[in-house]
Amino acid sequence: MTFDLPWDPEMESPATVLIIGGGPVGIEAAIYARFLGYFVSIFESRRVGHRMLDWHDRPLALPVSQVTTPLGHAAIAAQNPEYQRPDPNRIFTGREYAEEYLIPLAKTDLLFDDIHFLSPVADVSRIRTHRRDPIHLQDRCNDEFRVLVQGQHRGPWIARGDCVIDCRGHSIEPIGMGPGGGLAIGERDHENDFLLHAPGDRKHEPKHLNGKHLGLIGQDAMACQCVEDWLQRFPPETESRLTWMVRPRGPYDSHRYSKLRDSIESTSPRNLVCLETLGVESLARQENGKFRWKLLKEDDSTVELETDLAMRRTGYRYRSIGCELHSHADHWVGANAHSEWNAPTFVTAEPGYYVIRAGSVNGHSIEEGAGAGLPAAFEGIRQVFAMIGGREDLDLYKIIQQQSGSS
Numbered sequence: 001m002t003f004d005l006p007w008d009p010e011m012e013s014p015a016t017v018l019i020i021g022g023g024p025v026g027i028e029a030a031i032y033a034r035f036l037g038y039f040v041s042i043f044e045s046r047r048v049g050h051r052m053l054d055w056h057d058r059p060l061a062l063p064v065s066q067v068t069t070p071l072g073h074a075a076i077a078a079q080n081p082e083y084q085r086p087d088p089n090r091i092f093t094g095r096e097y098a099e100e101y102l103i104p105l106a107k108t109d110l111l112f113d114d115i116h117f118l119s120p121v122a123d124v125s126r127i128r129t130h131r132r133d134p135i136h137l138q139d140r141c142n143d144e145f146r147v148l149v150q151g152q153h154r155g156p157w158i159a160r161g162d163c164v165i166d167c168r169g170h171s172i173e174p175i176g177m178g179p180g181g182g183l184a185i186g187e188r189d190h191e192n193d194f195l196l197h198a199p200g201d202r203k204h205e206p207k208h209l210n211g212k213h214l215g216l217i218g219q220d221a222m223a224c225q226c227v228e229d230w231l232q233r234f235p236p237e238t239e240s241r242l243t244w245m246v247r248p249r250g251p252y253d254s255h256r257y258s259k260l261r262d263s264i265e266s267t268s269p270r271n272l273v274c275l276e277t278l279g280v281e282s283l284a285r286q287e288n289g290k291f292r293w294k295l296l297k298e299d300d301s302t303v304e305l306e307t308d309l310a311m312r313r314t315g316y317r318y319r320s321i322g323c324e325l326h327s328h329a330d331h332w333v334g335a336n337a338h339s340e341w342n343a344p345t346f347v348t349a350e351p352g353y354y355v356i357r358a359g360s361v362n363g364h365s366i367e368e369g370a371g372a373g374l375p376a377a378f379e380g381i382r383q384v385f386a387m388i389g390g391r392e393d394l395d396l397y398k399i400i401q402q403q404s405g406s407s
């Protein structure tokens with residue numbers, strides 16, 4: 001692993017790592033940083049692991065050995081000598097994962113005081129280097145980060161640090177429901193009207209869907225999950241209806257999506273229709289409260305549809321308490337940085353700003369279900385700290401595993 005970056009990413013401790021997001025990836029990144037002797041601050045818009053808690057009683061896609069790390073278990077065991085490591089072959093549900101692993105980890109002395117919950121990050125910049133300054137990458141790298149936190153209790157405040165690890169999970173990509181992933185007319189106005197929870201989620205309220213017509217747009221893993229949940233809960237003889245708006249079949253369809261479409265087409269449930277569209281041109285709410293969708297078809301015509309309820313699963317930001325993150329790095333992530341510099345995907349063109357997502361590292365896919373992308377994210381964490389620590393072979397996971405094996 002030799003990366004040829006136009007700045008020196010090495011960072012000696014003491015230094016402060018700012019972590020955005022208190023999901024499985026953010027918490028693991030934080031514990032890794034603490035074991036290496038860095039100070040950390042973790043900012044979470046809501047509460048630690050709330051997405052896994054929402055995943056509720058559905059099983060994760062991978063066993064304990066792959067969704068947890070030796071470092072995490074070692075930290076919990078150091079705090080609580082009674083801690084029984086779970087069977088590595090066991091499959092946690094989302095709730096068990098949060099309650100038996102993630103939250104105990106967040107409560108260890110190593111992290112507890114450094115986690116700021118109900119604290120969405122609204123903005124990231126540098127102290128001395130202006131966003132628009134001609135970029136001297138090494139100078140930018142030497143400058144501190146400034147993070148604006150919109151604390152729910154404390155109000156707005158500023159944190160400073162030497163590097164930022166962005167672990168916002170699905171919240172990162174703002175993909176709208178319009179054609180090409182753009183915004184539909186009216187999409188922003190109805191931000192608070194969309195149904196948020198799939199039938200298998202912790203917070204789903206069954207009364208919402210009983211006897212109602214739901215319009216669902218999107219075909220990513222979350223959309224598929226929602227349809228699978230819906231099919232389980234509403235067999236064809238029920239009055240609840242689903243119109244699933246999807247793009248015409250194409251080469252980029254995931255395996256999971258294709259399988260689900262095939263199975264729907266072969267069984268043709270009476271109360272589920274798949275409607276192919278390039279995207280939503282506009283969405284409006286009528287006086288009777290119903291949603292009116294205008295959909296663009298492949299032949300450039302439009303078709304209108306009325307539903308009682310609306311759900312968007314296009315990969316749009318999972319609602320983060322009305323707070324959108326603006327950061328210089330946002331404009332740079334994915335810029336030709338990676339090909340030019342032989343850089344891994346977690347490096348952005350903003351020196352010291354890293355993005356680690358479950359499923360985003362080295363092309364691993366998250367299509368297989370909850371937690372499927374975590375091993376790739378843990379590998380991303382290892383690589384980030386090998387880079388920051390200036391030691392290519394640094395692998396705390398291996399070291400801790402060897403230590404616990406020999407003790």
Ligand SMILES: Cc1cc2nc3c(=O)[nH]c(=O)nc-3n(C[C@H](O)[C@H](O)[C@H](O)COP(=O)(O)OP(=O)(O)OC[C@H]3O[C@@H](n4cnc5c(N)ncnc54)[C@H](O)[C@@H]3O)c2cc1C
Pocket residue numbers: 020021022023024025026043044045046047048049050051052054055119120121122167168169170171198201221222225320323324325356357358359366367369370371372373374
């Ligand atoms: C509806 C639903 C669908 C799911 N679909 C999948 C799936 O398709 N594949 C999969 O692997 N898992 C899925 N999961 C399971 C699980 O959520 C993920 O595997 C896991 O949470 C990913 O971990 P993460 O740390 O990358 O992201 P998350 O758990 O999403 O953690 C990111 C955290 O960042 C916080 N955050 C966001 N923006 C900000 C901000 N500006 N400031 C501060 N904090 C911020 C969020 O509140 C969140 O807690 C799903 C869960 C649910 C409830």
